[in-house]
Amino acid sequence: MNEPIIECRDLIKTFSSGAEVLHILDHADFSLEKGKICTILGPSGSGKSTFLAILGSLERFDSGSVRVDGYELQTLQEKSLSVFRRKVVGFVFQFHFLLGDFSALENVALPGYMAGLPRADAWKRATQLLDLVGLRNRAHHYPSQLSGGERQRVAIARALINEPPIVLADEPTGNLDAASSEELRSLLQRLPEAAKTTLVLVTHDSELATIGDTSFLLKGGISNASDKGS
Amino acid sequence: MHQIKARNLKPLFFLGLRFLFGKPVQNPKAPVHRVRHSAFWGAVLGISVSIVPLYIVLFVSNGMIQGITDRYLETKTGHLQLALPFTLTGETREKLQRDIAGLGGVASASFEVDGIGLAASSRGSTSAQVRGLDQSIMADEGFKKFIQTDGGTIYPEKQNEAVLGRYLARALGVGVGDTVTLITLRDAHEGQMLPRLSIFRVAGIVSSGYRELDANWFIVRSEAALRLLNPSTAYAFIGIKTVDPYGAGLNALASGITDQLSQSGFSGVQGFSLRTWRDIERSLFASFSSTKSVLILIMAIAIIVAAVNLASALTTYVIEHRTEIAILRSFGVSSQQTASIFLLGGAATGTLGCIAGSAVGIFISFYINQILSGIQAAINFVSRLLAPASHPVTLLNPDYYLERIPISINWDYIIIVVGVGIAVSALVSLVPAVKSSRIAPAELIRHGQ
Numbered sequence: 001m002n003e004p005i006i007e008c009r010d011l012i013k014t015f016s017s018g019a020e021v022l023h024i025l026d027h028a029d030f031s032l033e034k035g036k037i038c039t040i041l042g043p044s045g046s047g048k049s050t051f052l053a054i055l056g057s058l059e060r061f062d063s064g065s066v067r068v069d070g071y072e073l074q075t076l077q078e079k080s081l082s083v084f085r086r087k088v089v090g091f092v093f094q095f096h097f098l099l100g101d102f103s104a105l106e107n108v109a110l111p112g113y114m115a116g117l118p119r120a121d122a123w124k125r126a127t128q129l130l131d132l133v134g135l136r137n138r139a140h141h142y143p144s145q146l147s148g149g150e151r152q153r154v155a156i157a158r159a160l161i162n163e164p165p166i167v168l169a170d171e172p173t174g175n176l177d178a179a180s181s182e183e184l185r186s187l188l189q190r191l192p193e194a195a196k197t198t199l200v201l202v203t204h205d206s207e208l209a210t211i212g213d214t215s216f217l218l219k220g221g222i223s224n225a226s227d228k229g230s
Numbered sequence: 231m232h233q234i235k236a237r238n239l240k241p242l243f244f245l246g247l248r249f250l251f252g253k254p255v256q257n258p259k260a261p262v263h264r265v266r267h268s269a270f271w272g273a274v275l276g277i278s279v280s281i282v283p284l285y286i287v288l289f290v291s292n293g294m295i296q297g298i299t300d301r302y303l304e305t306k307t308g309h310l311q312l313a314l315p316f317t318l319t320g321e322t323r324e325k326l327q328r329d330i331a332g333l334g335g336v337a338s339a340s341f342e343v344d345g346i347g348l349a350a351s352s353r354g355s356t357s358a359q360v361r362g363l364d365q366s367i368m369a370d371e372g373f374k375k376f377i378q379t380d381g382g383t384i385y386p387e388k389q390n391e392a393v394l395g396r397y398l399a400r401a402l403g404v405g406v407g408d409t410v411t412l413i414t415l416r417d418a419h420e421g422q423m424l425p426r427l428s429i430f431r432v433a434g435i436v437s438s439g440y441r442e443l444d445a446n447w448f449i450v451r452s453e454a455a456l457r458l459l460n461p462s463t464a465y466a467f468i469g470i471k472t473v474d475p476y477g478a479g480l481n482a483l484a485s486g487i488t489d490q491l492s493q494s495g496f497s498g499v500q501g502f503s504l505r506t507w508r509d510i511e512r513s514l515f516a517s518f519s520s521t522k523s524v525l526i527l528i529m530a531i532a533i534i535v536a537a538v539n540l541a542s543a544l545t546t547y548v549i550e551h552r553t554e555i556a557i558l559r560s561f562g563v564s565s566q567q568t569a570s571i572f573l574l575g576g577a578a579t580g581t582l583g584c585i586a587g588s589a590v591g592i593f594i595s596f597y598i599n600q601i602l603s604g605i606q607a608a609i610n611f612v613s614r615l616l617a618p619a620s621h622p623v624t625l626l627n628p629d630y631y632l633e634r635i636p637i638s639i640n641w642d643y644i645i646i647v648v649g650v651g652i653a654v655s656a657l658v659s660l661v662p663a664v665k666s667s668r669i670a671p672a673e674l675i676r677h678g679q
Contacts, residue, residue, distance in 0.1 A: 053672060056560075058560060058670075058671045058672045058674065059672050078564075078565060079564060079566075082559070082562050082563065082564035082565070082567075083562065083564075084562075085559075085560065085561060085562040085671070086561065086562025086563075087562070090561075091560050091561065091674075093674060097553070097557045097560075097674060099554055099557060100554075101248050101249065101252050102248065106248075110241075110245070110561075111561035111562065113241045113244070114241050114245070114558070114561070114562070114563050114567065115562060116238060119240070119241075158561070162561075162562070
């Protein structure tokens with residue numbers, strides 16, 4: 001077995017709601033090899049999105065350890081977490097979260113430009129990524145001029161601009177129709193090879209779940225649901 | 231993986247400007263975006279509108295003060311005044327005058343005797359400031375530049391001739407060729423004083439262009455003044471014009487003249503004293519300066535109000551666009567960078583406002599005389615239409631102000647105004663900037679749920 005790119009040990013995450021304390025993750029362990037597609041399944045409210053947010057450092061956790069591409073997240077301060085998000089992870093959310101005042105090309109290029117890439121390089125790489133997701137001809141369209149599926153594909157291209165070793169996708173087909181979901185499924189399936197990345201995918205979609213090399217079920221803790229082997 | 235370069239301001243500017251001002255109209259069907267961006271164009275407009283009157287106040291008040299100061303210096307006080315004992319002989323005085331005129335940095339030196347009298351004509355009487363000018367005043371370019379004649383000469387050729395200020399002549403109802411009587415006081419025996427009546431022919435009527443100055447001028451030849459004025463109330467002096475009255479060298483020149491007095495043996499002699507124009511009219515110029523400061527302060531408050539409007543627009547933007555800010559944070563934009571985006575955006579808004587306001591303000595200031603004339607003509611045209619018998623309106627009454635405002639564009643002021651405008655805009659943007667930096671990327675998850 002290769003060294004894991006993500007490794008969580010004894011992870012605890014709770015939310016307080018008044019006097020009630022909700023245990024989302026209770027001493028959870030998780031490990032994932034580089035270059036794999038991992039799907040995380042579970043019922044609504046089981047904490048799938050929260051778990052993904054913890055892996056991407058969007059959310060803090062109560063205790064335990066999370067190591068992602070060598071970064072020990074529990075030790076990082078706010079400034080280092082920004083660097084981690086910039087260098088290590090790319091996000092794809094259920095809602096595309098594109099910036100409305102920026103074209104598809106600019107949306108994709110922006111994280112690279114903000115990370116210090118020269119403007120010309122960022123725009124060039126964004127064009128290549130739009131090509132990868134099949135939207136080169138829509139580069140200068142604005143989010144409001146794109147369909148739901150196209151917006152999600154732009155979001156995927158954006159997640160890849162800084163060549164992150166890990167892409168975290170949170171129910172990316174959740175708001176799409178069947179045809180768009182199928183297109184996106186196909187794109188996500190070839191992502192690890194095309195973009196040399198590891199994909200962690202939270203989904204409800206049983207079709208989408210089939211693309212995973214390994215699946216985990218989140219229900220209180222995390223359990224390995226299936227492993228296709230490599 | 232590519233190397234992350236050091237922090238770069240360009241992308242922050244790119245983001246800030248796009249956030250606040252949007253892309254050039256690409257999507258006319260996005261009214262929400264247009265409304266959002268119009269708030270910032272409104273902030274730009276607010277700042278520019280607040281800056282325009284500041285420039286007008288600065289340049290007009292500066293022009294007015296400079297114009298009035300020039301007139302005071304060139305037609306009345308001179309740049310330096312050397313007070314003389316009234317009893318000084320003509321020969322000694324003329325030698326001293328020649329010695330001073332020969333000093334480096336001195337443009338001219340002219341003897342003058344001033345006193346008070348009562349001018350009277352068949353139509354009325356009024357107090358008058360008797361100015362006994364030496365013939366050498368006609369060699370003073372500054373005096374000739376600012377004295378304009380309404381008729382006759384600007385200097386009396388004969389002992390019984392007088393040149394009157396425009397408003398004194400009007401008060402007396404006299405013109406060139408008419409006669410006026412000047413009543414002064416002369417010493418009688420045992421400390422008593424008696425009136426002395428002297429008749430003069432009006433040889434000319436002049437104006438400096440500023441009523442305060444020439445309202446009382448009764449100009450006679452210095453020999454006549456020495457004869458008519460009472461030594462106990464009159465003031466004799468040499469008015470000295472220098473090459474650079476506003477420069478730092480004026481005090482050094484004053485020291486040179488004091489040395490000259492010592493060499494001539496007048497050091498410590500009673501009746502001699504030397505003052506610069508700043509000392510002579512100190513209270514007047516202090517009054518000008520404080521009036522200008524108050525006006526600038528009032529105008530500065532308008533800029534602060536406009537800057538607060540910008541801060542309000544930015545804060546509203548941050549509150550309404552937490553999600554977009556959280557998106558930036560999710561792909562690694564640090565809280566510091568987020569704050570910088572809004573700080574730079576605010577500064578850019580201020581810069582746009584300052585540039586636009588400066589352009590308009592400078593243009594209006596530059597053409598203020600023409601603009602005022604145009605407005606005055608328009609008002610009078612309308613009032614004549616509505617009330618044919620109405621008196622013409624004069625916006626800046628030349629009786630009390632300069633007839634024409636001398637405007638000179640001062641680049642130091644422009645740099646200060648633009649610099650302060652941008653700094654204030656950046657300063658007020660601090661609050662929304664800090665607010666934006668506190669938005670956590672986790673807000674995206676809340677949004678998605």
